[in-house]
Amino acid sequence: MIPTVGYLEERFDTFNRMCFDGALPRIPVKLSRAQSFVGRLQYRPVRDWLGRTVRYEDFVIRISTRFDLPETEVEDTLIHEMIHYWIAWKGLKDSSTHGRLFRAKMQEINAQYGRHITISHRSSPEELDRDTRIRTHHVCVSQLADGRTAVTVCASTRVRAIRRVFALSPTIRRTTWFTTVDPWFNRFPRCRAPKIFPVDAAELAPHLPAA
Numbered sequence: 001m002i003p004t005v006g007y008l009e010e011r012f013d014t015f016n017r018m019c020f021d022g023a024l025p026r027i028p029v030k031l032s033r034a035q036s037f038v039g040r041l042q043y044r045p046v047r048d049w050l051g052r053t054v055r056y057e058d059f060v061i062r063i064s065t066r067f068d069l070p071e072t073e074v075e076d077t078l079i080h081e082m083i084h085y086w087i088a089w090k091g092l093k094d095s096s097t098h099g100r101l102f103r104a105k106m107q108e109i110n111a112q113y114g115r116h117i118t119i120s121h122r123s124s125p126e127e128l129d130r131d132t133r134i135r136t137h138h139v140c141v142s143q144l145a146d147g148r149t150a151v152t153v154c155a156s157t158r159v160r161a162i163r164r165v166f167a168l169s170p171t172i173r174r175t176t177w178f179t180t181v182d183p184w185f186n187r188f189p190r191c192r193a194p195k196i197f198p199v200d201a202a203e204l205a206p207h208l209p210a211a
């Protein structure tokens with residue numbers, strides 16, 4: 001699904017009640033066309049005259065509409081950002097971006113509500129490289145007519161359908177399909193629809209299977 005602001009605001013209120021005792025003040029939830037992340041929390045530190053951070057303000061959650069994700073993944077992404085918000089708003093100090101506090105809250109919510117929130121959402125390149133979970137990926141690398149290289153990680157049930165569309169696409173010159181457990185591919189969304197994500201060919205090269 002591609003979420004709307006109204007949908008996300010309603011979900012925010014629901015998860016706030018369910019998972020955070022309704023403690024979180026409402027903040028703007030905005031849509032983004034970003035390809036580099038699915039969800040992101042932004043905020044601004046307020047400093048005292050010594051330059052020490054005393055609190056955070058201007059919280060905004062941004063959710064990308066670039067990815068057609070299953071509804072549960074959209075919800076998990078929103079809750080993920082809400083955990084970041086909860087930590088920053090309460091002024092808690094975590095051991096890292098997704099440190100002990102973050103993981104404890106995430107595991108508590110996953111266990112209580114049977115959710116699958118992860119720390120692998122697409123955000124900064126450093127965060128992406130820290131995602132080392134082993135999962136099986138059905139990958140298509142496309143050479144585009146304009147010379148670029150693109151990656152598609154397909155939902156396993158959609159490989160055949162997406163393959164068919166790509167074979168007929170005038171923008172795709174050549175495709176290579178393979179299955180891999182390389183965690184580098186964790187950074188791409190699992191596509192249920194034919195979508196391509198242009199990548200830096202040099203960055204991709206070490207992750208291609210040996211010819």
Ligand SMILES: [Zn+2]
Pocket residue numbers: 080084097098119121123
């Ligand atoms: Zn995060």
